[in-house]
Structures are given as structure tokens and as C-alpha cells.
Amino acid sequence: MRLGRNIPLAWKNLTEHKLRLLASVAGVAFATTLMFMENGFRKSILDSMVNIIERIDGQVVLVSRTLYTLSVPFPFPMERVVQARGVEGVASASPLYTVTRSSFWRNPETGREERICVVGYDPADDLLDVPELKEDRELWSRPDTAMADDLSRPAQFGEFRAGQVSELAGKRFEVVGTFALGINVQTNGNLVVSDRNMMTAFPELDGPSLMDRKVQVGVIRTAPDADPRRVRDALAEALPPDVRALTLDEFIARERDFWDKVAPIGTVFYIGVVMGFIVGSVICYQVLYSDISDRLPEFATLKAIGYSNLALYRVVLTQALYLALLGYAAGLIVSHFLFQWVNRMTGLPMDVPRNNPGVILLLTVLMCLGSGAYAARKLISADPAQLFA
Amino acid sequence: MTSAMLTTTLNRAVNKPAGADVVIRAVGVNYAYGAGETRTQVLFDNHLEISRGEVVIMTGPSGSGKSTLLTLIGALRSMQEGYLEVLHKNLSKAGEGARVDIRKEIGFIFQQHNLFSSLSALENVRMATALKPASVDEMTGRCVDMLTRLGLGERIHHLPSELSGGQKQRVAIARALVNAPSLILADEPTASLDANSSQVVLDLLRELADGPSRTTVLLVTHDQRVIDKADRIVNMVGGKIVTNSLTKVAVRIVRALAATEGLVGLGEATLSRLANYMTVEDFSAGDEIVRQGDEGDRFYIVGSGVADAYKDGQFDEEKCFGESFGMISSYFKIPIPETVKARTDMEVYVLDKDDFLRALADDQSFEGRIRSLLAGAAPGAQPAATP
Numbered sequence: 203m204r205l206g207r208n209i210p211l212a213w214k215n216l217t218e219h220k221l222r223l224l225a226s227v228a229g230v231a232f233a234t235t236l237m238f239m240e241n242g243f244r245k246s247i248l249d250s251m252v253n254i255i256e257r258i259d260g261q262v263v264l265v266s267r268t269l270y271t272l273s274v275p276f277p278f279p280m281e282r283v284v285q286a287r288g289v290e291g292v293a294s295a296s297p298l299y300t301v302t303r304s305s306f307w308r309n310p311e312t313g314r315e316e317r318i319c320v321v322g323y324d325p326a327d328d329l330l331d332v333p334e335l336k337e338d339r340e341l342w343s344r345p346d347t348a349m350a351d352d353l354s355r356p357a358q359f360g361e362f363r364a365g366q367v368s369e370l371a372g373k374r375f376e377v378v379g380t381f382a383l384g385i386n387v388q389t390n391g392n393l394v395v396s397d398r399n400m401m402t403a404f405p406e407l408d409g410p411s412l413m414d415r416k417v418q419v420g421v422i423r424t425a426p427d428a429d430p431r432r433v434r435d436a437l438a439e440a441l442p443p444d445v446r447a448l449t450l451d452e453f454i455a456r457e458r459d460f461w462d463k464v465a466p467i468g469t470v471f472y473i474g475v476v477m478g479f480i481v482g483s484v485i486c487y488q489v490l491y492s493d494i495s496d497r498l499p500e501f502a503t504l505k506a507i508g509y510s511n512l513a514l515y516r517v518v519l520t521q522a523l524y525l526a527l528l529g530y531a532a533g534l535i536v537s538h539f540l541f542q543w544v545n546r547m548t549g550l551p552m553d554v555p556r557n558n559p560g561v562i563l564l565l566t567v568l569m570c571l572g573s574g575a576y577a578a579r580k581l582i583s584a585d586p587a588q589l590f591a
Numbered sequence: 592m593t594s595a596m597l598t599t600t601l602n603r604a605v606n607k608p609a610g611a612d613v614v615i616r617a618v619g620v621n622y623a624y625g626a627g628e629t630r631t632q633v634l635f636d637n638h639l640e641i642s643r644g645e646v647v648i649m650t651g652p653s654g655s656g657k658s659t660l661l662t663l664i665g666a667l668r669s670m671q672e673g674y675l676e677v678l679h680k681n682l683s684k685a686g687e688g689a690r691v692d693i694r695k696e697i698g699f700i701f702q703q704h705n706l707f708s709s710l711s712a713l714e715n716v717r718m719a720t721a722l723k724p725a726s727v728d729e730m731t732g733r734c735v736d737m738l739t740r741l742g743l744g745e746r747i748h749h750l751p752s753e754l755s756g757g758q759k760q761r762v763a764i765a766r767a768l769v770n771a772p773s774l775i776l777a778d779e780p781t782a783s784l785d786a787n788s789s790q791v792v793l794d795l796l797r798e799l800a801d802g803p804s805r806t807t808v809l810l811v812t813h814d815q816r817v818i819d820k821a822d823r824i825v826n827m828v829g830g831k832i833v834t835n836s837l838t839k840v841a842v843r844i845v846r847a848l849a850a851t852e853g854l855v856g857l858g859e860a861t862l863s864r865l866a867n868y869m870t871v872e873d874f875s876a877g878d879e880i881v882r883q884g885d886e887g888d889r890f891y892i893v894g895s896g897v898a899d900a901y902k903d904g905q906f907d908e909e910k911c912f913g914e915s916f917g918m919i920s921s922y923f924k925i926p927i928p929e930t931v932k933a934r935t936d937m938e939v940y941v942l943d944k945d946d947f948l949r950a951l952a953d954d955q956s957f958e959g960r961i962r963s964l965l966a967g968a969a970p971g972a973q974p975a976a977t978p
């Protein structure tokens with residue numbers, strides 16, 4: 203066995219006792235997994251809350267000035283959409299209706315009515331960028347038909363399939379096809395219907411005239427060369443102040459911000475990430491402190507023969523880094539399988555790539571290095587003079 | 592204060608440095624633990640000079656301060672009072688960085704091996720070579736050579752848990768010696784070694800001291816086998832160096848004292864203590880060493896060579912190895928009783944008045960012997976065999 207220039211003391215110390223190594227790595231992996239899961243929940247919930255908005259096929263939207271989240275109905279009159287069509291840079295303006303709180307679908311298997319999110323628009327407008335909805339446009343244009351979200355929770359709705367007949371808001375509806383969109387913490391399922399069927403199911407959205415219909419989102423497609431921000435500004439100037447014009451990205455950001463900071467789902471899970479970090483720090487500190495304590499005479503000997511405190515710090519920090527990387531790798535694998543399981547159980551969009559693996563790696567490394575630096579203070583107390591006592 | 596001004600005032604032959612190149616020079620070194628009411632002084636005004644290439648043994652009872660002095664010399668503690676120069680570097684006001692640097696020049700051997708259980712014997716020794724970096728092959732080669740010299744050539748890849756206590760200690764010794772340090776500080780290095788291993792280690796230490804590197808070795812030990820290899824023995828009691836003897840000279844003086852008629856029967860410890868007070872003087876053939884009738888203040892004991900004693904101008908007797916002459920007139924109240932001239936070149940061991948009085952105060956056996964000699968002699972007459 204040929205030795206290198208430097209003796210890998212940190213690695214040798216870490217891996218000397220296999221069971222102890224296993225326990226140490228498991229501890230760090232636990233903290234890493236905790237951070238992954240908390241961050242994953244936060245991210246997936248925020249993602250799910252903007253799931254529909256992200257699929258809107260438009261560059262600018264109109265919403266009520268009082269709207270703070272799409273989940274709460276704050277409609278504005280259809281007249282604003284019509285007015286928007288006359289603004290420069292607007293290629294088209296279409297109404298999108300949503301009902302999230304007062305819409306119920308009867309589960310044909312159990313007979314129970316379950317709350318469901320219903321989105322309505324003119325099928326010809328293709329307002330949602332969902333392939334199945336575009337392909338089956340003719341089918342769900344027919345009266346009393348709906349497209350159902352395959353990713354809706356089966357526990358509430360059973361399994362949606364074409365030809366299934368049941369009731370939406372007490373009216374007979376037939377499922378003519380399915381699509382894949384995904385659910386969120388506000389709703390366990392989604393239906394998409396035509397604007398006509400929307401008015402049939404929810405007449406309260408209709409008004410004395412077309413101009414009085416209660417629109418939740420006005421979807422603006424801009425002219426090919428138009429800058430969405432300029433169109434937004436032009437709309438804000440042209441339309442009365444009861445509506446607000448936003449670029450699609452701004453709309454997404456506002457919605458995420460609401461759930462992240464105001465609701466505050468994001469803050470709760472942030473605290474979870476912090477807790478994971480603290481738990482990991484404590485575990486890592488205990489592991490390294492215990493190892494340093496066990497080897498204090500050896501470290502004192504190194505100090506005696508001329509190693510500086512800095513050199514010994516480096517050994518402990520390297521050991522902490524190795525622990526971080528091993529713990530992260532183990533945590534990554536565990537999190538991957540947990541994400542799959544949670545996704546299957548809840549339908550929440552969870553997987554490793556979308557949950558900032560780089561950030562979690564950075565947090566894990568910082569967690570271990572911080573603990574290592576704190577534990578390494580013990581080295582200062584390693585008095586080489588005591589070796590002659 | 593320059594180092595030249597700080598030469599110790601010790602002037603007995605046995606106390607003089609063996610060579611000109613002094614690598615450890617301690618002057619008036621004091622040290623205390625704690626502060627305020629809990630302050631406990633453990634070193635008191637210690638003076639010591641050790642030359643390059645010397646093998647020095649430090650002895651003394653537990654708590655005598657030898658470990659504290661060793662840690663000061665090893666730059667493991669910062670100095671409080673006094674002057675300390677090690678390897679020509681002033682440690683009196685050295686900061687942590689300077690002390691770390693000088694420790695790289697020192698090989699430390701502790702009672703406990705303190706090997707990393709995670710590293711093989713070779714890797715443990717390589718940890719030391721990292722402080723004197725060279726090519727990988729050169730560093731590994733040095734380690735393998737040292738381990739092989741210490742009889743561990745077949746076990747270089749073994750972990751400490753696979754080695755016996757003695758083998759582990761030899762690995763620790765290899766770690767201390769692998770960088771060819773200028774100074775070796777060792778605390779009971781042979782305590783856990785069998786006779787053969789001890790001999791190998793001691794031979795190696797002696798070889799380093801005598802070799803081209805002229806390494807200085809300072810050992811705390813109670814191992815009598817080490818004495819044969821030592822140049823000097825430093826004995827500490829109560830935080831102070833009480834004796835500091837060049838062992839070869841001391842052995843010669845003790846042998847001469849043991850052969851002296853008036854001291855026959857005194858224990859080895861008493862004779863050693865007495866030897867520490869004596870100086871060595873050389874005389875050429877024909878030199879008159881003492882003259883009859885003069886007021887004397889020294890006793891002489893013949894170490895080598897032959898002298899002739901004359902009384903009233905007539906040849907009286909021959910003075911050979913172990914025979915004494917001279918007189919401390921102020922104590923015994925008589926002048927020098929005979930004239931003594933060197934017949935050949937001579938080495939003579941000398942005890943002057945002050946040291947004679949100190950020796951009396953220090954050693955009850957010696958004092959008792961002198962009192963009995965005085966009691967057996969007529970007032971105003973020369974004691975029968977003094978000393």
C-alpha cells in the first residue's frame with residue numbers, strides 16, 4: 203500500500219469504527235432528510251398552489267384589484283375583458299372562471315359530495331396549456347360534460363374515467379376525458395368545463411348580460427412583437443381601477459408569495475428546515491466532540507511535536523466535511539424514496555431535482571463544518587504539557 | 592541580557608558543560624502554577640547548561656519539578672521568570688508561534704505512546720515527517736528505516752491494536768526520532784520496554800548523541816540501565832536542581848572516595864553527594880600541590896598518578912589512588928601537616944572549605960563520620976584519616 207503526501211487522518215479517524223461511522227452518517231442523513239422533506243413540502247405546496255396559473259397560456263392577466271389569492275373568489279365583470287381587447291398590444295382577451303369553495307362533485311362510488319375545483323373557459327380559446335384539454339376540445343365543448351384531473355385524490359373521488367356520469371353542483375355531468383394537472387392543499391381534485399357548462403353549473407357567475415359575467419381571471423395574449431410589461435402598463439392605464447393587470451410571472455410570484463409569507467405555509471416549512479439544521483448540528487457536534495475527546499492525547503501529541511492549532515482544526519473540519527458528504531448522500535437516497543412515497547400518497551409534486559439539492563448540500567456542509575469548528579474548540583484544551591505529567 | 596552574560600555560575604568540574612556548544616541554557620528559572628492565593632511555586636531559581644551531543648538524565652522524586660522543567664525546555668509551556676535558551680533560541684519571551692516552530696526541532700517521547708489507533712505504525716510515524724516535508728518516497732523511506740532499526744520492520748503496516756505495548760512505544764520512539772531532531776526530550780522512554788528493546792532504544796539514543804547530528808538527549812527516567820549511557824545526571828528536589836553531575840567524572844570521584852580510608856563504609860548516596868561538591872584538577876609531574884605548615888582550605892584525593900609526601904623536608908610516604916592529603920585549617924584548627932609534590936602527571940579531586948561545610952550540612956552520614964574522626968583525634972592534632 204503506497205502512502206500519499208499527506209496521511210488522511212480525518213478519513214481514517216472517521217471510518218475507523220464502522221458501527222460508529224454508520225450511526226454518525228445515519229444521524230447526519232436524518233437531518234439531511236428532514237431538511238429535504240421540509241423544503242420539499244414547502245416547495246411542492248407552493249408549486250401546487252400555482253399549478254393552474256403556470257398552465258395559463260397568456261402573457262398578461264387581469265384580476266380583481268381585491269384578489270389576493272386565486273383560491274378565494276374575487277371576480278370582476280366581463281366588461282373589463284371586452285375593454286381590454288381594444289388596448290394596444292393585446293391580441294386577445296378571454297375570461298377564465300374558477301369556483302373553488304362552493305363546487306361539489308358527487309363521487310359515483312360512494313355517493314358522497316366532495317369539494318372540487320372547477321375551471322371554466324371557452325374550449326376554443328385553449329387558455330390552459332394542457333395537451334389533453336386541447337386534444338379533447340370537441341368532447342368537452344358539449345353540454346353537461348367535463349374533463350377530470352387524473353391526479354385528483356382517489357380517496358375523495360374514486361377513479362375518474364371517460365363516460366363516468368355523476369353530478370356537479372347538483373347537475374348531471376358526464377366525464378368525457380381526463381388530463382394531468384395535480385392538486386394542492388386547497389383542493390383535492392380539478393374539473394375543467396366549457397364556459398357554457400360553467401354557467402349551467404354555477405348560474406351565480408352569470409349576469410343579466412354577457413358583460414356582467416363574473417370573471418376570475420382575464421387571460422391576455424399579447425401581439426407577437428408586444429412587450430408584456432408595456433401591455434400590462436397600457437391595460438392599467440386604460441381600464442378602471444377595479445382590476446389589476448399583471449404579467450403572468452408577476453401573477454405567479456404574487457400567488458406564491460401569499461402562500462409562502464402571508465398564509466404562511468412557507469414560513470412553517472422554513473422553520474422545519476431550520477429545525478433539521480439544528481438537529482443535524484447537534485448530532486454532528488456530538489459525533490465530532492466525542493471523537494476528539496477520545497483522541498485528545500493523540501492530538502495533544504501532535505501539538506507537542508509541532509502541529510499548530512490551525513492544522514488540527516483542519517483535520518477536524520475535514521472530518522466534518524466527509525461526514526457531511528456521506529450523510530448527504532445517504533439522506534439524498536432516503537429522500538428520493540420518501541418523495542416518491544409522498545407523491546404517491548398525496549399527489550403533491552415532490553422529487554429531488556426540484557427541491558434544491560444544491561442548497562440542501564450547502565446547508566448540510568455548513569451544518570457539519572459549523573459543528574466541527576465548535577467541537578474543535580476542545581482541541582485548544584489539549585495541553586501537550588500534560589503529556590509529561 | 593545576552594546569552595553570553597548568562598553563563599551559569601556553577602564552577603565545579605562535574606557541573607561544567609561537556610562541550611562548548613550549549614544547546615540548553617537555563618538561568619534563574621522559576622515557575623508557579625495558579626495565581627493569587629492558589630499560586631504554587633514548583634521551580635526555584637534553576638540553573639542548567641547542557642551541551643550538544645550530551646545524554647542527560649533527570650531524576651528526582653515525584654513533584655520535584657522535573658516534568659515542569661522538561662515542559663519549559665520543550666517549549667510546551669511559556670516561561671514566567673528567568674532566562675531559557677533552547678537550540679540557540681530565546682524562549683523567555685517566545686510566543687505560541689515561536690514555541691510551535693521550535694517544537695518541530697525537538698523529538699518528544701512520552702510515557703504513553705499516544706498513537707492514533709486509526710493509523711498503521713508507518714502512518715503514525717509519517718504524521719511526524721509531515722512537519723519536515725520531502726518527497727513521498729523519501730519520507731516513507733525514513734519512516735521504514737527508523738521502524739526497522741527499532742525492530743518493527745515486519746510490522747510497519749500493523750495498527751496499534753495489533754502491536755504489543757513495547758512495540759507501540761517503539762513506534763512512538765520512531766515518530767520522535769524520524770526527523771533527526773536536534774534535541775530529544777523523553778519521559779521514561781524505556782518504562783514499557785523489555786530488556787532487549789530498552790537496549791536497542793538506548794543504543795540508538797547514544798548513537799544519535801555520538802553521531803554526526805550530535806543530538807542532545809534529555810531523559811526523565813529511573814531506569815538504572817540508562818545511567819551507563821548518560822553523560823550527566825541532573826537531580827531535582829523540591830523544585831530545584833540539587834546536583835548536576837557529569838556521570839563519567841562522578842563515577843571516577845566516587846570510586847576514589849570509596850577507596851579513601853576515612854570514608855570507608857559510607858553509602859553510595861553519600862559518596863555521590865560528596866562527589867558533586869568536588870572539582871577536578873590536573874597537576875604535572877614536579878608540581879608542588881600543598882606545603883607543610885601553610886594554612887590550608889582544601890582537601891585532595893588522588894584520582895590518578897602518584898605524589899610524594901614530605902614531612903619536615905624528609906620523604907614520608909607515597910600518595911596513590913584514593914589517598915587524601917591537604918587540610919581545612921580553619922575547621923580542624925591545624926595547618927597543612929605535609930608537603931605533597933606530584934611525582935607523575937596527576938588527576939586530583941578537590942573539596943574546598945565552603946563545599947566541605949555544605950557537604951557536612953547536607954549529609955548526616957558524612958557529618959557523623961567527620962565528628963567521629965574529630966572525636967578520635969587529640970585536640971590540635973591531625974585527624975587520623977580526614978576525610
